[in-house]
Amino acid sequence: xxxxxxxxxxxxxxxxxxxxxxxxxxxxxxxxxxxxxxxxxxxxxxxxxxxxxxxxxxxxxxxxxxxxxxxxxxxxxxxxxxxxxxxxxxxxxxxxxxxxxxxxxxxxxxxxxxxxxxxxxxxxxxxxxxxxxxxxxxxxxxxxxxxxxxxxxxxxxxxxxxxxxxxxxxxxxxxxxxxxxxxxxxxxxxxxxxxxxxxxxxxxxxxxxxxxxxxxxxxxxxxxxxxxxxxxxxxxxxxxxxxxxxxxxxxxxxxxxxxxxxxxxxxxxxxxxxxxxxxxxxxxxxxxxxxxxxxxxxxxxxxxxxxxxxxxxxxxxxxxxxxxxxxxxxxxxxxxxxxxxxxxxxxxxxxxxxxxxxxxxxxxxxx
Numbered sequence: 001x002x003x004x005x006x007x008x009x010x011x012x013x014x015x016x017x018x019x020x021x022x023x024x025x026x027x028x029x030x031x032x033x034x035x036x037x038x039x040x041x042x043x044x045x046x047x048x049x050x051x052x053x054x055x056x057x058x059x060x061x062x063x064x065x066x067x068x069x070x071x072x073x074x075x076x077x078x079x080x081x082x083x084x085x086x087x088x089x090x091x092x093x094x095x096x097x098x099x100x101x102x103x104x105x106x107x108x109x110x111x112x113x114x115x116x117x118x119x120x121x122x123x124x125x126x127x128x129x130x131x132x133x134x135x136x137x138x139x140x141x142x143x144x145x146x147x148x149x150x151x152x153x154x155x156x157x158x159x160x161x162x163x164x165x166x167x168x169x170x171x172x173x174x175x176x177x178x179x180x181x182x183x184x185x186x187x188x189x190x191x192x193x194x195x196x197x198x199x200x201x202x203x204x205x206x207x208x209x210x211x212x213x214x215x216x217x218x219x220x221x222x223x224x225x226x227x228x229x230x231x232x233x234x235x236x237x238x239x240x241x242x243x244x245x246x247x248x249x250x251x252x253x254x255x256x257x258x259x260x261x262x263x264x265x266x267x268x269x270x271x272x273x274x275x276x277x278x279x280x281x282x283x284x285x286x287x288x289x290x291x292x293x294x295x296x297x298x299x300x301x302x303x304x305x306x307x308x309x310x311x312x313x314x315x316x317x318x319x320x321x322x323x324x325x326x327x328x329x330x331x332x333x334x335x336x337x338x339x340x341x342x343x344x345x346x347x348x349x350x351x352x353x354x355x356x357x358x359x360x361x362x363x364x365x366x367x
Contacts, residue, residue, distance in 0.1 A: 004112050005291075008226060008262060011105050015098055016258070019201045022090045023194050029086050030190050033079040037186075038179060040075055044068060045175035063169050069162070076161045076182075080154040080189065088150050091197045095146075095204040099133045102208035110213065110220050110263040118268060118282045126215040133208045137200075146200045149336055150193065157189035199255045199337070206251045206261060213263050214247045219271070222246045223261035229297050233258075235310055235343040236329035241294030252339040254332070295325040313346055313356040316363065323349055 044063070051058050063069050107125050117123060137144070164185040168178030213220040227233050227241040237259050244264060245251075251261045272279030298306065307315045310328075317323045323344075330348065332340045346353045 004109070007109060007112060008260070009228075011101075011109075012228070012258065012260060015101075015201065015205055016198075018094060018097065019198050022094050022201075023197055025090060026083075026087050026193060026197065027190070030083055030193075033083050034183065034186065037072075037076055037079055037182070040072055041175050041179045041182065044072070045179075048174050060169050060172070063165065063175070069165060072165065073158055073162050076186070077154060077158040080157045080186075083193070084150040084154045087193050087197065088146060091146055091200055094197075094201050095137060096130070096134055098201050098205045099137070099208040100130045102205045103128055103130060103133070103212050106209040106212040106263070110216065110265055113263055114219065114265040115268065115282075118279055121277075121279070123219060123271075125219070128208070128212050128215050130208075133204070133211055136211070137204045137207055145203075145336060145338070146196065149196045153189045153192055153196075157186055160185040160188065195255050199257070202257065202260075209261055210247070210251060213261070217247055218274075219265055220247065220263045221266050222264040223249075223251070224264055224291070225251075225259060226262045227259045227294065229294065231305065231308060233309070235314065236341050238294045238298055238309065239326055239328040240341065241297065242291060243293075250339070252341060254340050254342050255337060298325070312360045313351075313353045316356045316360040317346070317349065317351050319363075320359070322351060 048058055048062070051062075107127075111123075111125070114123075161182045164181040165178060168175075168181050173181075210223065213223055223245055225237075225240040225243045225245065227237040229238065229241055233241075234254070234257075236254065237257060240253075240259070245261075251259075253259055268279040268282040272282075298309075301309075303315075303319075306319075309315075310318060314323070314328075318325065318328075327349070328344055329341050330344045332342050334340060346356070
Protein backbone atom coordinates (compact mmCIF):
# COMPACT_ATOMS: atom_id res chain seq x y z
CA UNK A 1 0.00 0.00 0.00
CA UNK A 2 1.47 3.42 -0.92
CA UNK A 3 2.27 5.96 1.75
CA UNK A 4 -0.03 8.94 2.18
CA UNK A 5 2.60 11.21 0.60
CA UNK A 6 3.04 8.87 -2.38
CA UNK A 7 -0.72 8.60 -2.82
CA UNK A 8 -1.10 12.39 -2.93
CA UNK A 9 1.78 12.89 -5.36
CA UNK A 10 0.66 10.09 -7.70
CA UNK A 11 -2.88 11.45 -7.91
CA UNK A 12 -1.60 14.96 -8.63
CA UNK A 13 0.64 13.56 -11.37
CA UNK A 14 -2.35 11.73 -12.82
CA UNK A 15 -4.42 14.94 -12.98
CA UNK A 16 -1.53 16.81 -14.61
CA UNK A 17 -0.89 14.03 -17.13
CA UNK A 18 -4.49 14.25 -18.26
CA UNK A 19 -4.26 18.02 -18.50
CA UNK A 20 -1.02 17.86 -20.51
CA UNK A 21 -2.63 15.45 -22.96
CA UNK A 22 -5.50 17.88 -23.46
CA UNK A 23 -2.99 20.73 -23.83
CA UNK A 24 -1.23 18.83 -26.64
CA UNK A 25 -4.53 18.52 -28.49
CA UNK A 26 -5.18 22.23 -28.00
CA UNK A 27 -1.76 23.06 -29.46
CA UNK A 28 -2.50 20.83 -32.45
CA UNK A 29 -5.85 22.52 -33.13
CA UNK A 30 -4.26 25.95 -32.74
CA UNK A 31 -1.47 25.02 -35.17
CA UNK A 32 -4.03 24.02 -37.80
CA UNK A 33 -5.84 27.32 -37.30
CA UNK A 34 -2.58 29.24 -37.73
CA UNK A 35 -1.85 27.40 -40.98
CA UNK A 36 -5.17 28.60 -42.42
CA UNK A 37 -4.54 32.17 -41.25
CA UNK A 38 -1.03 32.10 -42.70
CA UNK A 39 -2.34 30.93 -46.08
CA UNK A 40 -4.54 34.02 -46.27
CA UNK A 41 -1.60 36.25 -45.31
CA UNK A 42 0.58 34.63 -47.99
CA UNK A 43 -2.21 35.14 -50.53
CA UNK A 44 -2.15 38.82 -49.64
CA UNK A 45 1.61 38.80 -50.05
CA UNK A 46 1.35 37.23 -53.51
CA UNK A 47 -1.01 40.00 -54.54
CA UNK A 48 1.39 42.56 -53.05
CA UNK A 49 4.36 41.11 -54.96
CA UNK A 50 2.44 41.13 -58.25
CA UNK A 51 1.76 44.82 -57.82
CA UNK A 52 5.42 45.48 -57.08
CA UNK A 53 6.41 43.47 -60.18
CA UNK A 54 4.05 45.65 -62.25
CA UNK A 55 5.83 48.73 -61.00
CA UNK A 56 3.16 49.69 -58.48
CA UNK A 57 4.32 50.45 -54.95
CA UNK A 58 1.43 49.66 -52.58
CA UNK A 59 0.95 52.48 -50.10
CA UNK A 60 0.17 52.19 -46.38
CA UNK A 61 -3.57 52.13 -47.14
CA UNK A 62 -3.33 49.20 -49.55
CA UNK A 63 -4.07 46.56 -46.93
CA UNK A 64 -7.33 48.33 -46.06
CA UNK A 65 -8.54 48.54 -49.65
CA UNK A 66 -10.95 45.95 -51.07
CA UNK A 67 -11.67 44.81 -47.48
CA UNK A 68 -8.29 43.05 -47.26
CA UNK A 69 -7.73 43.90 -43.58
CA UNK A 70 -11.35 43.29 -42.52
CA UNK A 71 -11.43 39.89 -44.25
CA UNK A 72 -8.19 38.86 -42.54
CA UNK A 73 -9.53 39.95 -39.17
CA UNK A 74 -12.79 38.10 -39.82
CA UNK A 75 -10.91 34.90 -40.52
CA UNK A 76 -8.74 35.32 -37.42
CA UNK A 77 -11.87 35.87 -35.31
CA UNK A 78 -13.48 32.79 -36.81
CA UNK A 79 -10.42 30.64 -36.18
CA UNK A 80 -10.02 31.86 -32.59
CA UNK A 81 -13.72 31.29 -31.86
CA UNK A 82 -13.42 27.76 -33.20
CA UNK A 83 -10.28 27.19 -31.13
CA UNK A 84 -11.95 28.60 -28.00
CA UNK A 85 -14.99 26.36 -28.49
CA UNK A 86 -12.72 23.31 -28.87
CA UNK A 87 -10.76 24.30 -25.76
CA UNK A 88 -13.93 24.84 -23.75
CA UNK A 89 -15.26 21.41 -24.68
CA UNK A 90 -11.96 19.72 -23.94
CA UNK A 91 -11.47 21.45 -20.59
CA UNK A 92 -15.10 20.94 -19.51
CA UNK A 93 -14.78 17.23 -20.18
CA UNK A 94 -11.54 17.14 -18.22
CA UNK A 95 -13.11 19.10 -15.34
CA UNK A 96 -15.90 16.55 -15.03
CA UNK A 97 -13.40 13.69 -15.04
CA UNK A 98 -11.25 15.43 -12.43
CA UNK A 99 -14.30 15.97 -10.22
CA UNK A 100 -15.37 12.34 -10.35
CA UNK A 101 -11.86 11.09 -9.67
CA UNK A 102 -11.25 13.65 -6.92
CA UNK A 103 -14.35 12.62 -5.01
CA UNK A 104 -13.09 9.02 -4.86
CA UNK A 105 -9.55 10.24 -4.12
CA UNK A 106 -10.59 12.52 -1.26
CA UNK A 107 -12.51 9.71 0.45
CA UNK A 108 -9.60 7.30 0.22
CA UNK A 109 -7.08 9.93 1.31
CA UNK A 110 -9.14 10.93 4.36
CA UNK A 111 -9.54 7.31 5.48
CA UNK A 112 -5.84 6.65 4.90
CA UNK A 113 -5.01 9.71 7.00
CA UNK A 114 -7.35 8.58 9.78
CA UNK A 115 -5.88 5.10 9.85
CA UNK A 116 -7.43 1.60 9.98
CA UNK A 117 -10.83 1.31 11.63
CA UNK A 118 -10.70 -0.29 15.09
CA UNK A 119 -12.46 -3.66 15.47
CA UNK A 120 -16.22 -3.26 15.58
CA UNK A 121 -16.16 0.35 14.32
CA UNK A 122 -17.55 1.33 10.92
CA UNK A 123 -17.43 4.88 9.69
CA UNK A 124 -19.79 5.98 6.96
CA UNK A 125 -18.58 8.38 4.28
CA UNK A 126 -21.11 10.80 2.78
CA UNK A 127 -20.95 10.64 -1.01
CA UNK A 128 -21.14 14.04 -2.70
CA UNK A 129 -22.93 14.31 -6.04
CA UNK A 130 -20.47 14.93 -8.86
CA UNK A 131 -23.18 16.87 -10.70
CA UNK A 132 -23.50 19.24 -7.74
CA UNK A 133 -19.77 19.99 -7.95
CA UNK A 134 -19.99 20.39 -11.74
CA UNK A 135 -22.72 22.99 -11.21
CA UNK A 136 -20.69 24.69 -8.48
CA UNK A 137 -17.58 24.88 -10.66
CA UNK A 138 -19.73 26.23 -13.48
CA UNK A 139 -18.75 23.79 -16.23
CA UNK A 140 -20.70 24.60 -19.40
CA UNK A 141 -22.19 27.72 -17.82
CA UNK A 142 -21.89 31.17 -19.36
CA UNK A 143 -21.05 32.63 -15.94
CA UNK A 144 -18.07 30.34 -15.37
CA UNK A 145 -14.49 31.68 -15.41
CA UNK A 146 -13.68 29.21 -18.19
CA UNK A 147 -16.43 30.53 -20.47
CA UNK A 148 -15.63 34.20 -19.82
CA UNK A 149 -11.88 33.85 -20.24
CA UNK A 150 -12.05 31.85 -23.46
CA UNK A 151 -14.44 34.36 -24.99
CA UNK A 152 -11.94 37.10 -24.18
CA UNK A 153 -9.24 35.16 -26.02
CA UNK A 154 -11.18 35.31 -29.30
CA UNK A 155 -11.91 39.04 -29.01
CA UNK A 156 -8.54 40.18 -27.71
CA UNK A 157 -6.64 37.87 -30.05
CA UNK A 158 -8.30 39.41 -33.10
CA UNK A 159 -7.55 42.89 -31.75
CA UNK A 160 -3.89 42.00 -31.10
CA UNK A 161 -3.53 40.61 -34.63
CA UNK A 162 -5.11 43.77 -36.04
CA UNK A 163 -2.67 45.92 -34.07
CA UNK A 164 0.27 43.86 -35.39
CA UNK A 165 -1.04 44.30 -38.92
CA UNK A 166 -1.36 48.06 -38.49
CA UNK A 167 2.12 48.32 -36.99
CA UNK A 168 3.61 46.30 -39.86
CA UNK A 169 1.89 48.47 -42.46
CA UNK A 170 3.09 51.66 -40.77
CA UNK A 171 6.65 50.29 -40.85
CA UNK A 172 6.27 49.60 -44.55
CA UNK A 173 6.54 45.82 -44.29
CA UNK A 174 5.01 43.47 -46.83
CA UNK A 175 2.45 40.87 -45.64
CA UNK A 176 5.05 38.09 -45.52
CA UNK A 177 7.17 40.12 -43.09
CA UNK A 178 4.09 41.05 -41.07
CA UNK A 179 3.08 37.37 -40.66
CA UNK A 180 5.53 36.64 -37.79
CA UNK A 181 4.29 39.74 -35.97
CA UNK A 182 0.71 38.44 -36.18
CA UNK A 183 1.85 34.95 -35.17
CA UNK A 184 3.60 36.31 -32.08
CA UNK A 185 0.50 38.31 -31.14
CA UNK A 186 -1.70 35.23 -31.45
CA UNK A 187 0.72 32.94 -29.60
CA UNK A 188 0.01 34.96 -26.46
CA UNK A 189 -3.61 33.82 -26.71
CA UNK A 190 -2.51 30.19 -26.98
CA UNK A 191 -0.42 30.61 -23.83
CA UNK A 192 -3.45 32.10 -22.08
CA UNK A 193 -5.65 29.21 -23.19
CA UNK A 194 -3.16 26.67 -21.84
CA UNK A 195 -2.99 28.53 -18.53
CA UNK A 196 -6.78 28.66 -18.31
CA UNK A 197 -6.98 24.94 -19.06
CA UNK A 198 -4.63 23.91 -16.29
CA UNK A 199 -6.01 26.38 -13.76
CA UNK A 200 -9.64 25.37 -14.29
CA UNK A 201 -8.95 21.63 -14.21
CA UNK A 202 -7.00 21.97 -10.96
CA UNK A 203 -9.72 24.24 -9.55
CA UNK A 204 -12.30 21.53 -10.24
CA UNK A 205 -10.11 18.95 -8.50
CA UNK A 206 -9.66 21.12 -5.42
CA UNK A 207 -13.33 22.10 -5.28
CA UNK A 208 -14.43 18.46 -5.37
CA UNK A 209 -12.00 17.55 -2.59
CA UNK A 210 -13.08 20.44 -0.39
CA UNK A 211 -16.78 19.76 -0.85
CA UNK A 212 -16.18 16.12 0.02
CA UNK A 213 -14.34 17.09 3.21
CA UNK A 214 -17.07 19.55 4.21
CA UNK A 215 -19.77 16.90 3.74
CA UNK A 216 -17.84 14.65 6.14
CA UNK A 217 -16.93 17.12 8.84
CA UNK A 218 -17.55 14.46 11.48
CA UNK A 219 -14.32 12.88 10.19
CA UNK A 220 -12.46 15.79 8.56
CA UNK A 221 -11.99 18.87 10.73
CA UNK A 222 -10.12 20.95 8.17
CA UNK A 223 -7.49 20.84 5.46
CA UNK A 224 -3.80 21.41 5.08
CA UNK A 225 -2.10 23.21 2.20
CA UNK A 226 0.10 20.78 0.30
CA UNK A 227 2.57 21.87 -2.38
CA UNK A 228 5.03 19.92 -4.49
CA UNK A 229 7.80 21.72 -2.56
CA UNK A 230 10.14 21.55 -5.53
CA UNK A 231 12.12 23.99 -7.68
CA UNK A 232 8.97 24.92 -9.64
CA UNK A 233 7.02 25.80 -6.48
CA UNK A 234 6.66 29.57 -6.10
CA UNK A 235 7.60 31.43 -2.87
CA UNK A 236 3.92 31.92 -2.02
CA UNK A 237 3.16 28.21 -2.15
CA UNK A 238 6.33 27.38 -0.23
CA UNK A 239 5.10 29.71 2.52
CA UNK A 240 1.60 28.19 2.48
CA UNK A 241 2.78 24.56 2.51
CA UNK A 242 1.75 22.80 5.72
CA UNK A 243 -0.56 25.60 6.92
CA UNK A 244 -3.87 24.42 8.41
CA UNK A 245 -7.30 25.79 7.48
CA UNK A 246 -10.94 25.18 8.49
CA UNK A 247 -13.28 23.39 6.11
CA UNK A 248 -15.18 26.62 5.53
CA UNK A 249 -12.13 28.35 4.06
CA UNK A 250 -11.95 28.11 0.29
CA UNK A 251 -8.65 27.10 -1.26
CA UNK A 252 -7.47 30.06 -3.34
CA UNK A 253 -4.13 30.49 -5.07
CA UNK A 254 -2.66 31.74 -8.35
CA UNK A 255 -3.19 30.54 -11.95
CA UNK A 256 -1.30 27.32 -12.77
CA UNK A 257 -0.96 26.47 -9.07
CA UNK A 258 -0.33 22.74 -8.57
CA UNK A 259 -1.06 22.75 -4.83
CA UNK A 260 -3.88 20.78 -3.26
CA UNK A 261 -5.82 20.59 0.03
CA UNK A 262 -5.24 17.41 2.06
CA UNK A 263 -7.57 16.42 4.90
CA UNK A 264 -6.95 17.00 8.58
CA UNK A 265 -8.87 14.25 10.32
CA UNK A 266 -10.01 13.92 13.91
CA UNK A 267 -8.17 11.33 15.99
CA UNK A 268 -9.88 8.03 16.81
CA UNK A 269 -9.96 9.17 20.44
CA UNK A 270 -11.89 12.32 19.45
CA UNK A 271 -14.30 10.36 17.28
CA UNK A 272 -14.85 7.77 19.98
CA UNK A 273 -15.48 10.40 22.66
CA UNK A 274 -18.21 11.87 20.46
CA UNK A 275 -20.12 8.58 20.67
CA UNK A 276 -19.16 7.60 24.19
CA UNK A 277 -16.60 4.99 23.12
CA UNK A 278 -13.06 4.84 24.47
CA UNK A 279 -10.73 4.61 21.47
CA UNK A 280 -7.75 6.24 23.12
CA UNK A 281 -5.66 3.09 22.72
CA UNK A 282 -6.16 2.96 18.94
CA UNK A 283 -3.03 3.64 16.88
CA UNK A 284 -3.80 7.02 15.36
CA UNK A 285 -1.89 8.39 12.40
CA UNK A 286 -4.42 11.04 11.44
CA UNK A 287 -4.42 13.01 14.69
CA UNK A 288 -0.65 12.84 14.98
CA UNK A 289 0.28 14.35 11.63
CA UNK A 290 3.93 15.39 11.85
CA UNK A 291 4.52 16.58 8.27
CA UNK A 292 6.94 19.48 8.01
CA UNK A 293 6.01 23.07 7.24
CA UNK A 294 7.12 24.79 4.07
CA UNK A 295 9.75 26.74 5.98
CA UNK A 296 11.21 23.59 7.52
CA UNK A 297 11.48 21.95 4.12
CA UNK A 298 12.86 25.12 2.56
CA UNK A 299 15.63 25.38 5.14
CA UNK A 300 16.77 21.89 4.13
CA UNK A 301 17.55 23.14 0.61
CA UNK A 302 20.97 24.40 -0.37
CA UNK A 303 21.48 28.19 -0.55
CA UNK A 304 21.71 27.93 -4.35
CA UNK A 305 18.36 26.11 -4.52
CA UNK A 306 16.81 28.66 -2.17
CA UNK A 307 18.09 31.54 -4.32
CA UNK A 308 16.65 29.98 -7.48
CA UNK A 309 13.23 29.94 -5.85
CA UNK A 310 13.23 33.32 -4.09
CA UNK A 311 15.53 35.29 -6.34
CA UNK A 312 18.72 36.92 -5.13
CA UNK A 313 17.29 40.01 -3.46
CA UNK A 314 14.39 38.33 -1.66
CA UNK A 315 16.66 35.49 -0.54
CA UNK A 316 19.11 38.01 0.89
CA UNK A 317 16.30 39.73 2.80
CA UNK A 318 15.03 36.41 4.18
CA UNK A 319 18.51 35.13 5.09
CA UNK A 320 19.21 38.37 6.96
CA UNK A 321 15.95 37.98 8.90
CA UNK A 322 14.36 41.06 7.33
CA UNK A 323 11.30 39.10 6.20
CA UNK A 324 9.58 36.20 7.94
CA UNK A 325 8.83 33.16 5.84
CA UNK A 326 5.05 33.39 6.23
CA UNK A 327 5.13 36.90 4.73
CA UNK A 328 6.28 35.52 1.38
CA UNK A 329 2.64 34.98 0.44
CA UNK A 330 0.09 37.78 0.02
CA UNK A 331 -3.60 37.75 -0.81
CA UNK A 332 -4.86 38.99 -4.17
CA UNK A 333 -8.09 39.51 -6.04
CA UNK A 334 -8.66 39.28 -9.78
CA UNK A 335 -11.84 39.91 -11.74
CA UNK A 336 -10.95 36.85 -13.81
CA UNK A 337 -9.67 34.44 -11.16
CA UNK A 338 -11.29 35.73 -7.96
CA UNK A 339 -9.48 35.55 -4.62
CA UNK A 340 -5.95 34.23 -4.77
CA UNK A 341 -2.42 34.38 -3.49
CA UNK A 342 0.95 35.30 -4.97
CA UNK A 343 4.52 35.92 -3.92
CA UNK A 344 5.17 39.18 -2.09
CA UNK A 345 7.24 41.89 -3.76
CA UNK A 346 10.17 43.74 -2.21
CA UNK A 347 8.25 46.99 -2.60
CA UNK A 348 5.36 45.59 -0.55
CA UNK A 349 7.88 44.65 2.12
CA UNK A 350 9.34 48.15 2.07
CA UNK A 351 12.77 46.86 1.03
CA UNK A 352 15.29 48.32 -1.40
CA UNK A 353 16.10 45.86 -4.19
CA UNK A 354 19.36 47.59 -5.15
CA UNK A 355 20.69 47.53 -1.59
CA UNK A 356 19.74 43.88 -1.17
CA UNK A 357 21.37 42.92 -4.46
CA UNK A 358 24.59 44.65 -3.41
CA UNK A 359 24.45 42.83 -0.06
CA UNK A 360 23.92 39.57 -1.93
CA UNK A 361 27.04 40.16 -4.03
CA UNK A 362 29.09 40.80 -0.90
CA UNK A 363 27.70 37.63 0.68
CA UNK A 364 28.79 35.60 -2.36
CA UNK A 365 32.23 37.23 -2.46
CA UNK A 366 32.80 36.47 1.22
CA UNK A 367 32.11 32.82 0.56
